[in-house]
Amino acid sequence: MNFEEKKEAALKSAKIAINTSIYMLLFGVFWVVQDELFPNLFSPEPEIVQIDNAAIEEEYIPSMTLDSADVVNGIHQPTGLIVDTGVEDVMMTCGACHSLSLVTQNRADRDGWKDIIVWMQETQKLWELGQKEDVILDYLAKNYAPKNEGRRPNIEINEWYPLY
Ligand code: HEC
Numbered sequence: 369m370n371f372e373e374k375k376e377a378a379l380k381s382a383k384i385a386i387n388t389s390i391y392m393l394l395f396g397v398f399w400v401v402q403d404e405l406f407p408n409l410f411s412p413e414p415e416i417v418q419i420d421n422a423a424i425e426e427e428y429i430p431s432m433t434l435d436s437a438d439v440v441n442g443i444h445q446p447t448g449l450i451v452d453t454g455v456e457d458v459m460m461t462c463g464a465c466h467s468l469s470l471v472t473q474n475r476a477d478r479d480g481w482k483d484i485i486v487w488m489q490e491t492q493k494l495w496e497l498g499q500k501e502d503v504i505l506d507y508l509a510k511n512y513a514p515k516n517e518g519r520r521p522n523i524e525i526n527e528w529y530p531l532y
Contacts, residue, residue, distance in 0.1 A: 431447075432447075432459050432460060432463055434455065434459070444459070447463065452507060452510065453506070453507060457507070458471065461504060465492070465494075471508070474512060475513060476508070476512065477513060478508075478509035481505055481509060482505060485504075485505075
């Protein structure tokens with residue numbers, strides 16, 4: 369590179385530096401001005417939506433209280449659970465993660481229910497139930513035991529008739 373070329377290159381970089389500074393300065397001025405005039409132009413205020421908590425609760429969350437008005441023929445209507453000793457513990461504990469229809473749709477003996485609980489503890493982050501476990505297992509084993517129907521009941525014959 370001879371002297372002329374070096375001069376040329378130096379001038380070129382100087383021009384670029386000056387231009388860049390001018391653009392930055394202009395942008396700075398633009399930013400200050402727009403911020404004064406339209407404070408929320410680039411950061412709009414979030415729209416505030418009023419949520420009606422009462423309506424949501426009514427619509428989605430089954431009542432987890434044992435209100436006698438909710439009990440029809442021994443069934444707690446909002447959850448479908450049979451009302452018996454321990455039902456409140458089952459409602460509060462087992463309804464915490466999923467619908468209680470997972471409970472009412474299943475049948476098992478005490479050991480079977482214990483297995484389901486252990487499975488949830490090992491894989492689904494169910495906590496230790498402590499003293500409640502016995503209450504819950506008693507309730508489940510009694511009210512959601514396997515339906516053992518066995519053979520059909522005997523036919524009741526009221527009237528004999530000849531087979532010819
Ligand atoms: C920490 C959360 C949690 C709690 C509390 C909980 N479960 Fe579960 N349970 C789960 C998850 C997750 C599944 C799997 C759900 C799925 O498959 O959609 C499940 C599934 C089930 C199933 C179906 C099992 C199967 O074989 O499909 C039953 C029955 C059940 N739970 C009963 C209960 C009972 C009874 C209680 C109260 C002692 C309870 N759950 C409490 C998380 C929980």
